[in-house]
Amino acid sequence: MPAERLTIIGAGLAGSLLAALLARRGHQVDLFERYPDPRRQTIPAGRSINLALAERGRGALDHAGLLERVERFALPMAGRMLHDAHGETRLQRYGQRADEVIWSVHRGHLNQALLDAAEEQGVSIHFDRRLSEADFDARRLVFQDRHTQLHHHEFDLVIGCDGAGSTLRQAMQREINLGVSEQALGHGYLELSIPPDSQGAFRMDPEALHIWPRGGFMMIALPNPDASFTCTLFLENDGQPGFKQLQQPADMRAFLQQQFPDAVALMPNLDRELNEHPVGFLGTLYVDRWVLDDRAVLLGDAAHAIVPFHGQGMNAAFEDTVALDRLLAEDLDRARALQTFHQTRKPNADAIAAMALDNYLEMRDRVRDPRFHLQKALEWELEKALPGRFIPRYAMVMFHPEIPYAEALARGNQQTRLLEELTTGCDRLEDIELDRAIARAESVLGVE
Numbered sequence: 001m002p003a004e005r006l007t008i009i010g011a012g013l014a015g016s017l018l019a020a021l022l023a024r025r026g027h028q029v030d031l032f033e034r035y036p037d038p039r040r041q042t043i044p045a046g047r048s049i050n051l052a053l054a055e056r057g058r059g060a061l062d063h064a065g066l067l068e069r070v071e072r073f074a075l076p077m078a079g080r081m082l083h084d085a086h087g088e089t090r091l092q093r094y095g096q097r098a099d100e101v102i103w104s105v106h107r108g109h110l111n112q113a114l115l116d117a118a119e120e121q122g123v124s125i126h127f128d129r130r131l132s133e134a135d136f137d138a139r140r141l142v143f144q145d146r147h148t149q150l151h152h153h154e155f156d157l158v159i160g161c162d163g164a165g166s167t168l169r170q171a172m173q174r175e176i177n178l179g180v181s182e183q184a185l186g187h188g189y190l191e192l193s194i195p196p197d198s199q200g201a202f203r204m205d206p207e208a209l210h211i212w213p214r215g216g217f218m219m220i221a222l223p224n225p226d227a228s229f230t231c232t233l234f235l236e237n238d239g240q241p242g243f244k245q246l247q248q249p250a251d252m253r254a255f256l257q258q259q260f261p262d263a264v265a266l267m268p269n270l271d272r273e274l275n276e277h278p279v280g281f282l283g284t285l286y287v288d289r290w291v292l293d294d295r296a297v298l299l300g301d302a303a304h305a306i307v308p309f310h311g312q313g314m315n316a317a318f319e320d321t322v323a324l325d326r327l328l329a330e331d332l333d334r335a336r337a338l339q340t341f342h343q344t345r346k347p348n349a350d351a352i353a354a355m356a357l358d359n360y361l362e363m364r365d366r367v368r369d370p371r372f373h374l375q376k377a378l379e380w381e382l383e384k385a386l387p388g389r390f391i392p393r394y395a396m397v398m399f400h401p402e403i404p405y406a407e408a409l410a411r412g413n414q415q416t417r418l419l420e421e422l423t424t425g426c427d428r429l430e431d432i433e434l435d436r437a438i439a440r441a442e443s444v445l446g447v448e
């Protein structure tokens with residue numbers, strides 16, 4: 001493999017992992033990041049502090065030899081802890097096997113671990129360098145530092161890992177029509193926190209992802225290694241209730257107190273956080289073309305930012321990095337390798353975008369419906385009876401990286417129709433004749 005100059009824009013989660021992978025192959029890798037080194041300064045408050053890491057992301061970390069390093073600060077979450085309006089809780093496990101858990105990881109810690117790994121592989125990391133212009137004919141990039149001084153850099157291939165607002169994507173768009181569209185969700189998010197108690201212990205069960213589903217909106221909480229929880233309120237922007245209507249901290253506090261009294265009782269920093277934390281934007285980004293011949297390619301959020309309700313944006317971005325790393329190693333015709341990357345990843349990116357939107361309805365609303373729980377119970381029976389053939393869609397996405405997202409979506413749709421049919425007129429699992437249900441599933445799913 002020739003050692004060529006590969007340039008990556010954005011030292012976030014995807015960029016730093018990809019840099020480590022490509023440098024390990026012997027490439028000379030330059031990684032540019034607009035912000036200063038996060039290992040030397042604190043992370044701004046209120047910006048998706050922790051993330052759910054699932055098997056796809058873990059597989060990519062394993063491929064990079066970094067899984068053990070990340071596991072040291074990852075916390076397992078075995079299921080959803082549902083908090084109803086009366087403060088009653090109910091744990092709904094994610095899977096029936098003990099190892100079917102997802103992991104809460106601190107974004108800052110993860111990014112730092114990936115930057116360390118990139119540096120260990122010999123990547124040249126250039127902090128405080130914001131991409132401002134790209135000349136694809138001359139294969140030259142222009143970066144600005146915080147003093148607005150310009151820096152020039154030449155590349156063979158430039159890879160855009162610069163997130164949803166990607167500057168590289170905008171520059172590529174000036175060369176060819178990438179077919180970019182953005183669909184705003186109309187809901188935003190606000191991060192709050194539940195700190196440890198006076199003994200330094202967790203104030204709620206740390207082995208769960210907590211959800212307060214309220215129909216049109218919801219709050220969730222993920223544990224952190226310091227025994228705190230990061231809570232995220234998801235709410236319409238213009239609705240009633242909505243972020244605009246509740247702009248005044250006192251109005252928001254009253255709303256939270258009314259809807260989530262059990263959580264608010266655990267939030268001593270609420271007033272300060274309501275004053276300081278911004279409301280974040282949520283939307284889905286669709287890009288029809290990710291590649292500019294053999295010169296540029298987009299991946300991660302720069303190519304397919306999605307809403308966070310399946311906890312898969314980073315996981316999908318990590319899958320991208322492994323796919324690109326392998327393709328660049330296997331196919332020395334770079335333009336063809338990049339096209340193959342786009343062709344194989346794009347249908348999967350579209351599929352997880354659709355499933356992430358659907359999961360918002362599940363988390364904020366459907367989990368309150370007894371029929372949903374009946375269908376979950378039946379799903380588990382079918383999974384036990386038809387192992388490998390009937391796998392709940394959530395499990396396919398979170399625990400089965402060997403099943404591409406597009407296949408998980410198609411199989412999931414078929415299974416949903418089946419579950420609807422089998423639970424019609426039934427209130428409890430005992431009302432369903434399991435043998436007949438399994439036989440019907442076999443005939444629908446084509447099991448011998």
Ligand SMILES: Cc1cc2nc3c(=O)[nH]c(=O)nc-3n(C[C@H](O)[C@H](O)[C@H](O)COP(=O)(O)OP(=O)(O)OC[C@H]3O[C@@H](n4cnc5c(N)ncnc54)[C@H](O)[C@@H]3O)c2cc1C
Binds near residue numbers: 014032164165310
């Ligand atoms: C509220 C919320 C919760 C989420 N929860 C989850 C979850 O539980 N699980 C999950 O898998 N995903 C989750 N996600 C999605 C996840 O955060 C993203 O998919 C992931 O960060 C994408 O990684 P990336 O490297 O592509 O982009 P980013 O992480 O956005 O990194 C982009 C990097 O590029 C840099 N950059 C930008 N512009 C320039 C420029 N012009 N020049 C140089 N550098 C630049 C940025 O500073 C940044 O470091 C969540 C997202 C949100 C908003």
